[in-house]
Amino acid sequence: MGTITFNDVSKIYSGQREVRALEDVSLTINEGEFVALLGPSGCGKSTLLNVLAGFEKVSSGKLLFDGTPISKPGPDRGVVFQEAALFPWLTVWQNVIFGPQVQGIARADYESRARQLLDLVGLSSFADALPVQLSGGMRQRVGIARVLVMNPRALLMDEPFGALDAQTRLSMQQLLLDVWQKLNTTVLFVTHDIDEAILLSDRICVMSARPGRIIKTIPIELARPRSIASLTSPEFVAYKAEIMSDIRITDHH
Amino acid sequence: MSSPTERISSDTGDKRKAVSSWTGLSLVAGRGARRIALALILPLAVIVIWQFAGQGTGNLFGGVLPTPDRVWNAWQIWAFGPTGMGLNPYSGTWLANVLFSAERVGKGFLFAILVGVPVGIAIGWNRIAAGALDPTIQLLRPIPITAWLPFSIAVFGIKDVGAIFLISLGAFFPIVLNTAQGARDVERNLIRASLMMGAGRWTVLRRVVLPASLPSIFTGLRIGLGIGWTAVIVAEMVAVKSGLGYVLWDAYYVGRMDVVIADMVSIGLLGLLSDFVILQIERWVLNWRRLQSYQS
Numbered sequence: 085m086g087t088i089t090f091n092d093v094s095k096i097y098s099g100q101r102e103v104r105a106l107e108d109v110s111l112t113i114n115e116g117e118f119v120a121l122l123g124p125s126g127c128g129k130s131t132l133l134n135v136l137a138g139f140e141k142v143s144s145g146k147l148l149f150d151g152t153p154i155s156k157p158g159p160d161r162g163v164v165f166q167e168a169a170l171f172p173w174l175t176v177w178q179n180v181i182f183g184p185q186v187q188g189i190a191r192a193d194y195e196s197r198a199r200q201l202l203d204l205v206g207l208s209s210f211a212d213a214l215p216v217q218l219s220g221g222m223r224q225r226v227g228i229a230r231v232l233v234m235n236p237r238a239l240l241m242d243e244p245f246g247a248l249d250a251q252t253r254l255s256m257q258q259l260l261l262d263v264w265q266k267l268n269t270t271v272l273f274v275t276h277d278i279d280e281a282i283l284l285s286d287r288i289c290v291m292s293a294r295p296g297r298i299i300k301t302i303p304i305e306l307a308r309p310r311s312i313a314s315l316t317s318p319e320f321v322a323y324k325a326e327i328m329s330d331i332r333i334t335d336h337h
Numbered sequence: 338m339s340s341p342t343e344r345i346s347s348d349t350g351d352k353r354k355a356v357s358s359w360t361g362l363s364l365v366a367g368r369g370a371r372r373i374a375l376a377l378i379l380p381l382a383v384i385v386i387w388q389f390a391g392q393g394t395g396n397l398f399g400g401v402l403p404t405p406d407r408v409w410n411a412w413q414i415w416a417f418g419p420t421g422m423g424l425n426p427y428s429g430t431w432l433a434n435v436l437f438s439a440e441r442v443g444k445g446f447l448f449a450i451l452v453g454v455p456v457g458i459a460i461g462w463n464r465i466a467a468g469a470l471d472p473t474i475q476l477l478r479p480i481p482i483t484a485w486l487p488f489s490i491a492v493f494g495i496k497d498v499g500a501i502f503l504i505s506l507g508a509f510f511p512i513v514l515n516t517a518q519g520a521r522d523v524e525r526n527l528i529r530a531s532l533m534m535g536a537g538r539w540t541v542l543r544r545v546v547l548p549a550s551l552p553s554i555f556t557g558l559r560i561g562l563g564i565g566w567t568a569v570i571v572a573e574m575v576a577v578k579s580g581l582g583y584v585l586w587d588a589y590y591v592g593r594m595d596v597v598i599a600d601m602v603s604i605g606l607l608g609l610l611s612d613f614v615i616l617q618i619e620r621w622v623l624n625w626r627r628l629q630s631y632q633s
């Protein structure tokens with residue numbers, strides 16, 4: 085469960101000026117796979133994630149999730165936003181249980197799971213805090229917990245750590261590795277940080293801009309379980325060198 | 338297990354916290370007192386000058402404007418004098434008239450909220466509702482509340498409903514416009530997040546759009562309530578036979594300028610009080626927002 089299939093998907097934003105944000109993107113993400121989407125700003129990474137989330141409609145092509153065409157957003161595809169997008173008027177706890185609550189699930193069926201997840205992201209003692217009272221990293225951890233509580237078949241993350249400082253970012257990457265190695269959900273992770281992409285993913289898809297398309301796929305065969313200590317291993321550095329030369333080549337075009 | 342030294346240190350820590358919260362409290366009180374003192378300088382100066390200018394005759398402008406002490410006396414009789422068939426028809430009727438006006442404002446305002454907030458949310462949230470309702474609202478909005486008076490009297494007669502209609506109408510526009518603005522401005526990712534978590538359309542409206550719009554809604558409420566007070570006075574001067582607006586006009590006709598002034602001050606204070614009440618409710622409801630703002 086959690087297979088994602090893009091079949092010649094294009095997305096054109098119509099407006100005063102038409103933007104071909106995605107062109108003929110074909111991509112299959114297998115169940116339990118962690119795929120990073122890497123590319124320069126404006127190349128269509130968020131667009132790809134947004135059509136998959138159901139926030140935007142594709143212009144042409146087929147987009148399937150476990151064999152079914154995607155028509156609208158839903159709790160089977162949990163989205164983690166860059167700025168967390170927590171409800172500022174709800175406490176951490178209320179934010180985390182928002183999903184199960186609006187789905188009409190009985191309290192007894194989600195309460196202990198929500199507590200466990202809050203514990204897992206290290207925020208048990210902040211259950212009654214409001215989002216404004218949290219740091220950026222803590223807010224992002226709430227954003228992750230509120231998605232995991234719904235037990236989604238896929239996690240879609242759009243530069244979730246992009247706004248964090250280097251140190252917090254490292255600890256969040258470690259947290260995500262730990263969580264994912266436990267749950268093994270399918271993950272599509274958008275980033276423009278090469279280190280982050282290598283560290284986390286099984287496969288990196290490199291995108292180019294205008295029209296947005298996937299120009300290269302690089303499998304990352306670093307051993308699991310990984311940790312942020314992997315960042316300095318020789319294999320890691322080799323991958324990084326490879327990707328950087330790829331990006332330089334595409335820059336010349 | 339905490340060692341004794343740890344316990345001692347935590348004790349002093351608590352004490353320090355207690356002390357700082359005390360000084361904090363007195364600081365706040367001091368600041369509050371200073372603010373009130375600052376606010377009172379101007380009105381007190383006006384009263385004193387006014388009093389001295391009219392000293393001797395007890396009047397200004399050739400007998401038209403009574404001095405503050407005479408206004409004060411008139412108000413005391415108006416508020417606390419014996420009611421009945423005395424020479425002074427206003428004696429002892431102040432509270433009753435205040436309550437008449439306040440009740441009309443309350444009813445009209447409540448009605449304006451009950452209609453204005455849902456309509457505003459609909460306009461801000463739904464393109465069809467906006468297309469269907471917004472132009473009409475924009476067309477009616479420039480018509481001042483006074484221009485509605487003949488219409489109101491013709492339709493409702495000299496009755497309470499007429500006054501309540503005018504108050505509702507006056508308060509409706511700022512409420513509906515500000516609510517619509519708030520609903521339009523809801524952050525896109527909050528809506529997306531709620532849809533992603535499985536919320537249906539109604540849930541999104543109730544649990545995301547409404548709370549996210551509350552700051553603008555309260556702006557609309559405060560403006561609307563101010564207009565409500567204007568409307569009640571206008572309506573009572575013409576379209577009903579009780580309340581502060583009625584007394585105002587009546588007292589003017591019989592040349593009781595002391596009552597007129599006392600009435601005006603009463604209106605001002607009531608407006609101030611009702612705004613203060615809304616502000617307190619806003620602070621309580623929007624606690625999350627207060628924490629967000631720079632000025633805490």
Ligand SMILES: Nc1ncnc2c1ncn2[C@@H]1O[C@H](COP(=O)(O)OP(=O)(O)OP(=O)(O)O)[C@@H](O)[C@H]1O
Nearest residue numbers: 097099103105124125126127128129130131132276
């Ligand atoms: N709602 C929209 N309407 C019109 N054009 C859009 C819209 N969203 C994105 N675009 C355009 O589509 C292109 C791809 O945008 P997208 O947000 O997917 O890029 P991105 O790779 O996520 O960039 P970044 O790394 O800066 O977030 C850009 O040229 C952008 O201007």
Ligand SMILES: [Mg+2]
Nearest residue numbers: 129130131242
């Ligand atoms: Mg983006």
